[in-house]
Every structure is written in C-alpha cells, then in structure tokens.
Amino acid sequence: MVSSIIRNQSPVGLTGKLENIEGSLPKDGITLPKTPLFGTDGIRGRVGDLLSAPLALQVGFWTGVVLRTYASNPGPIILGQDSRNSSDMLAMALSAGLTAAGLEVWYLGLCPTPCVAYLTNTTNAVGGVMISASHNPPEDNGIKIFDAKGGKLSPGLQREIEAGIRGNISTADNVNNCGRHYSRPELISDYADSLKQPFQSNHFQGMKIVLDVAWGASVGLALSVFKSMGAEVICLHNKADGDRINVDCGSTHLQVLQGAVREHGADLGFAFDGDADRVLAVDNQGREVNGDYLLFLWGNSLKQKQQLPDNLIVSTVMANLGFERAWKQLGGKFIRTAVGDQYVQAEMRKTGGMLGGEQSGHILCRHYGITGDGLLTALHLAALVQESGMSLADMIDGSFQTYPQLLQNVRVEDRNQRINWKKYQPLQDAIAAAEAAMGDTGRVLVRASGTEPVIRVMVEAELADVASYWTHELVSVVQQHLT
Template structure:
C-alpha cells in the first residue's frame, strides 16, 4: 500500500481522496502521536489551524478542528494565511502543533494537510508514519472539561506581516521601486501587498481577489504570462509571482523575462556571502538545479550541497549543518534566519532589497548565472526501481555524461508517486539536450516498460 504522506503532507482531490473523515482522523492521530512523543510542553496542548483560499478548505478546516478538539487539544483558527505564515505563528504563539490546509500550487479541486510541530517545523518521516498507523484505531475520548476549546484569532496574520517587514530592518527599504505582485488568488492576496507597501514599494497587485475557486487558475508562479505582460505594460522594475499558499516565488525583469528559482537563489547567496551570513559559504539546492547555477556558485567560491528533490530534503540539510540558505528551481527558497520553511513573500522582499542596495536591475543581478538549456522527459508506465539498477540504462547515462563533459549533465530520477522516470538533460544547446534526452528516454522505455 502506498504511503499516505508524500514529500509535503497528505494531498489529493478534496472530498474524494482527501475527505472530511480522513482529515478528522489525521488530526486525532497527530494529537496522539505528538503527545506521546513528548512534543507537547505540559498542560493543555494548543494547535493553530490555517488554510489557503480553496473552497474545500472550509469544510476540511471544520473537520480538522473537530478532530483536534475531540482529542483534548485547544484550537485557534487563524483563517486564510500563507503556509510559511502558519509556521511562523506556531513558533511566535508558542503553540504545540500547527495544521495547514493547502495543496500549494496544485489546481483548485485538490487540497492537502501538512502538520507543523513546536517551533514551526515540519514533521519527520517517522512521526508521519506513526500518525498514518493510528488511522482507524480505537482510543479513549475525553469528556466534559477535557475536550478542547475552539477560538478565532484572525488578527494573527498581522503579526506575520510585521515579521516579514521587520526582516528588512526599518520601514521604507523599498522606496522608489515599482513592483507587480501576482498573488495567485491565494493566501498572499492580503499579506503580499501589505508587506511590500509597508516597505515603501509602489505595488500593483494582480490576481488578488480570491473567490474560493480561482486559486492558481492561469496565474501565479505556475502561469507567469499575465505577470510578464503587466510588468512591461506598467513600466515596473520587478514582477513577483507567488503560488496558492505563497511558499514559492518566481520573478520577471522589466522586459518580462523570467528570473527562475536558481537565479533567485544565486542572487541571495551572493548577498548573504557579502554580509558574511552565508554559513560555511554553502548554499543548499536539489539535484535538479541548473548546471549554470552550480557553475556560477563555483566561480564565486560558494559550495553547493545537492539534495534529493523536495524542500523537505533541502531543509534537512540546512538544519543538520546550520546552513543559512537553500531552495529549488521552482522558487521554493528557505532563509533560515527568518523562516523554517520556504516563504515566497519573504524571498521577494529580499530580492527587491538587493536591487535597492546595489542599484542594479533584477536582470543585471540574475545575469550572475548563465542558465543552460534543460530538457525534461517523463517516461511513463515503467518500473522506476529497476531503472536505477539496469546496466544498459546506467551505461547509457554514463556515456551521455561523458559526451556532454562540463557543458552539460544527465539526471535520471524516479517519481515519488507514479510509475514514472524523469529524464533531465542539460547541454550547451536546446537541440543537443533534446537529442540526448530522447535517446535516453527511449532506452528507459525499452528496458523497464511495465
């Protein structure tokens, strides 16, 4: 049976895969597992519950709150909040547990549940497995005064905005910058514009009118077209796009050209190194980061610690080694001085601040790295485990890497949830990358097809 928890909580089609009943049981399981693990700091445990703007978040929130309160946990509903905002509030409010209802950049019909423990950190795998193992288990229910109480604190989000603003120091750090924000009709629709305006930027917000159904719909970090056009039309200095729960940020320059997560990570790495805040002169990235990023960091004497794909693996390396910065090509950037998880609005603020500090455009800053053409092919209906050990596939990958030399590379990665192998090839030209990727995809299909 497949593991219920993925790389970022439990996610699926709301009211079909992710039902109210499942949400309730997961919440009860989390309360019991964390309590038994000593994660609650004595007395009655306290949980914060937040959600993004999806319509399904309303009934799932009700189920989660019911589950936690029935298990004797006091619950504070903080309403619509970015995922990193909930993580911050769990730490700021000294809560024992946080529950976020969001499917991030996924389409509106999906939703998800992710748990945060004390300090606003995501749960380790063994705790998630323990929660999953408790589903359907009989348990002794508290009664009377033993049940949890439920309250609302919709003003808590203002504390998160104040935290974002304070990360740049005094207010007004972005005076003179004209910035377009694409809020993806999601959780940043209020917090994003508020933070940038407080710091003095002239803000033009788009896709910032959520109605429960339009989150991520042809907007945000997965659909950059509207943002790119609007930046050019407005003569803005910078465009920033968040996803539905605002844990990602991508950018575009004054000409509407994309600035991806690797470039963002490179810009921030150089900034932190100048400030002597880049611990061990190391930045954490995944194996899917562009080779151009790795080459740029090498040229500036910055080491890249490569992890498996997924922000949780980036965060594991950062926590284990005390690194200050890490992220993914998707725009998931973690700045450990200010956040325990990826934070799109925080990332955008610090990008804009770097522009002000240096007097350079985002295009000039992004030119620190030359992005090599990258081709990704998903080879479907294959035995992804055999692909990693098949001698002919491994031989073909080795030969391709030798052919590409220091001007490219090959990465074969099994999907975490599907019978799919992802073939990623980088080369000096798009044509060369496509040719090598097509050849390797054909070999994978031939050798390990189901």
C-alpha cells in the same frame, strides 16, 4: 467510556509513549492507499478520491494524539488554509479531530503556509497544520503538518500518525477530554510585521512592483505588505478564488506576470504559488528569474557581508550546473539534496547552513525565517535590487549562464508504478545510455513527484539539441513502460 490504546501491531518508529492516550474515532468512509500517505510535503491528492472529511478527521485526531504525547506542556495548535473550495471542509474536519484529541485549535483562516510555521514557532503551540496543495490545480488539496518549532514534521512522527490512521494502534470507543476551537485571524498581522521588521518603513519608495498572488493564500497580504513599505504595486489575481487558484497564473504560469511587468514598465515582478511558500521573479525586461538565481544573488550578498557560514548554499539535484559551477568559482561551497524543501531544511540543520532552496522557488534563509517563504524572499530580493542601484536584469546578466535544462512531466496514474519506477529495466538502460553519451557535459534526473501523479524527466546538457534529444528518448521509454 475511555480506555488506553491497545497495540495490534507495533509500527516502525513507535516508542511506546502512546500507551495511555485516551480516545477513538470511527474510521467509516476511508479508503487508504497501500503506499504511504505522507509524501515529500505532507498528504496530498485529489479531493473526493484520497482526501475526504473522514480522512481529515482521522489525520486531525492522530496528529493531536501524537503531538500531545511528545509535548511536555501541550499548548494550542495553529490551523490555516488556502483558498481552495475544499479547504473549508478539510479545516472543519481537521479541527474536529484535533479537538477530539484534546487540543485547543487556533484557526487563522486564509493565510500563507509560512504564516502557520511562523506562529507555531513564536507561540507556545504544540504544532501547526496547513491545508493546501501548494502549486497543484484547484481540484487537489493537501495537509502539511509542522512541529512545535515550525519545521516540517519528522518522518518518525509521520509514521506514528499514519499508524493510528491505518488502525495499527486501536483505541476505545469514546472521547471525553475535548479541546476548543477559536478563530484567531488577528495573529496573521504578527507574521506580516515580522516580514517587514528588517527594513525601513519606506524601503521600496520609488519602486514599481507587480505581484501575482494566484487567487491564493497571499491575497490581500502581499499587496498590503509591499504598499506599506512604499512601493507602487500592481497586483494580479488578488481575490480568494477556489475555482481559479494556480490556474494559468502564479509561480507555475509566468506569462501574465511577464506581460504586466513590460506593460507597466515595472522594476520587477513576483509570482507566488497557491500557499505562498515559494516565489519566482520576473526582471524588468520580463524574463523569468528562478530559484537558482534567487539563491545566487542572495547568497552573494550574504557572502560579501560575511553572513554565510562556509559560503555554503544548499540546493537540490534540480539546481542548474551553471549555478553550481559559478558559485564554486566564487569560492562557495555547494551541497545538493533530494527534491523537497524538507530535505534542504534537514541538510541546513545538519551542516549549519543559513541559505538554501530549490529552483522552483522554495527559498530558506535562517537569518530571517524558519521555512520556505515566498513573501519573505520577494521582499529581500526587492531590497537587493533597490540597494544595488542596478536593474534586476543587469544583476542577472552579471551572475551566471544556465545550461540548457529540459524538464518534462509524464502522467502516471498508478501510484505503485510511480514509486517503483526504478524497477523497470528498460528505463534504467535508457538512463545509463544517456549518461554515457553526455559524460561530464550533462546529466540526467528521473524521479517520481512527491506532490503530483507524474514521473519527472530532466536532462541538462551544454548543448540544447543534446538535452532535447535525450529528453525525448527518456520520455518515450517512460510512456511505453509506465503509462
């Protein structure tokens, strides 16, 4: 029997459009935290703890309900995953929930997160869902949801989905208008073709490039794309392996890539994270090239071509002061946001910015893509090196000098303590003391991670020993009062 939704308690953000959505699903087996489910990049946590098949079923159902409600003519929903052992389980549970809500599911299987965003935007899809915990360890997983344009789902719609999951909107007992599940891995080639479209077929002829795909979502795809454009490619960790994804490899562990670039005499190397929405580079000397340098080099190229409105780069509070000051010296404009590519993306939409990203390697260039994309960024950086006639090391040496910047993570298991860290006065006093001591020669950033159970402490200063001293002091206070 089907009946309309009955409101128990109207949550913030509901507009009344959910009144006549049909259906329900049982909520047995779900333990929900008191804090919000959605963080800075979807729902993320330990599998078997926060993430489970019953929860994924509910997330799928209520995602389908909400997306259908706001679509004038609901199309399919795109579903992809990374290589984690838990991703298959979550994919099947999500698909069950989505089809229970009446949506047709186009299941891609293993693919990068930007592939889901791209196909969501270029088809008549009502939205997209990616199963991945990005750079997190194998035992974690996550659910990222995209709107019909391939952008991160708005906070308002996230609240509506969570309201359904938490029972703030109740439904009847049964569903009778189910959708269908279709396997559509052939669509991934459309995404690959879009990456190569701006370049000639042999654009990288004569280049030797090392790729570290981290046993993750870009397995096979990254190698084939670079090889098809003429590069000689050495590919590391190029197998889908749910036990080893991100373990001592990829964008969070560059040592293996750095050694391989030096060993093979490569022009450069790229390291992707588990879902390939971020990338870090290694120059021909084996040195790390982070997102600040990627943004500076790409931004300068676009600026010279007069393709960068207001000469604006959007980055986050983590961006190095050396990068910001060098860009402004070139006549550029620089805006910082909170950490998280969704905040960068939102600021770019607000200001009309075409280039933005994070130090961690999430880079967004609206000339070519709609979301952070590690493969896209790697291709364009390789093209900049090829077209410049210079080595990447020379390009980096001619750009800017970074301020010493130390970042240390302190594990804080209690989620309430992480979210409410600003209420601990001893920590606020320590931050104030550090800021007063450094003045305009440095800065402090303390924040709770939106993707991991840690408090991140970052200190940046003109002098390395000053940064080291205050990092140690602040970490000690966090450990004393929050762990």
